[in-house]
Amino acid sequence: MPELPEVETVRTELEPYVTGRKITGVELFWERIVKQPSADEFRSRLVGKKITGLGRNGKYLSFQLDSGEALIFHLKMSGSLLLKAGSPDGKYVRAVIHMDGLDLYFRDPRKFGVMWLVDDIKSVTGKLGPEPLEPGFTGDVLADLLHGRKAPIKAVLCDQTVIAGIGNMYADEALFAAGIKPLRAAGSLSRKEITKLHGAIKQVLLQAIGEKGASVVNYYRPGGELGKAHFQFQVAHRRGQNCNVCGTPLKRITVRNRGTYFCPKCQH
């Protein structure tokens, strides 16, 4: 499932291939993949536009166009942007962006993925919280964001309006690294715990970017390769396994309808 490290990997690996190219056509095999504007307008307005650069906001990937508009992608749970039609296979391709000399395939088995063509990126990403890897995201900022909240810390970490880019997997990993139980009320964390969590979030995300993302299900890099971050996971998706640190069987619970893994001994 693409979260910040996966989307960042797609951005850096795609950028050298698509920057400077002109869009020559758009094919849609599942029209509801276009959220805005209409499918017809989306197709016609994109033709002839040149891609000047790629950006990322949380889990949103944006292609900046020479017209000043932005083509925005959200891969949701199962989307991939691929440079080759047959990799990993030709099934589940919902859209193709044709460019001069290159085609980009939007593969998405679950059909949750979305594209927008907008004048202002902020109209899509405006409500996002701070980027956790930018200097502005300090321990004090995190403390303010968590202050007074009664929802489980796990749920708050996954709230994109609080922090941008953290999803189910990396919330579990950050909480394990910080030694905090997922069901703790966010506002109940001590300043010391918040400091630890702040460091854990950055460390977990940076390490996963270094591993080119986690290929748990349906995540492929643009060239069709898998990421390796999931091999470093301490708790996420490790159903039925034991804690690497203390050997205690990991627990699986549900928080906000999401599978949540933690070590009952290492996390307090």
Added chain:
DNA sequence: CCCGGAACCTGAAGGC
């Protein structure tokens, strides 16, 4: 504003 649950999707996995 804050919180929690359903809906959107389809394939994989498990039960009988």
Added chain:
DNA sequence: TGCCTTCAGGTTCCGG
């Protein structure tokens, strides 16, 4: 073998 149910999860919407 095969049908049926459950699970997976990012975001949005809705109700309390």
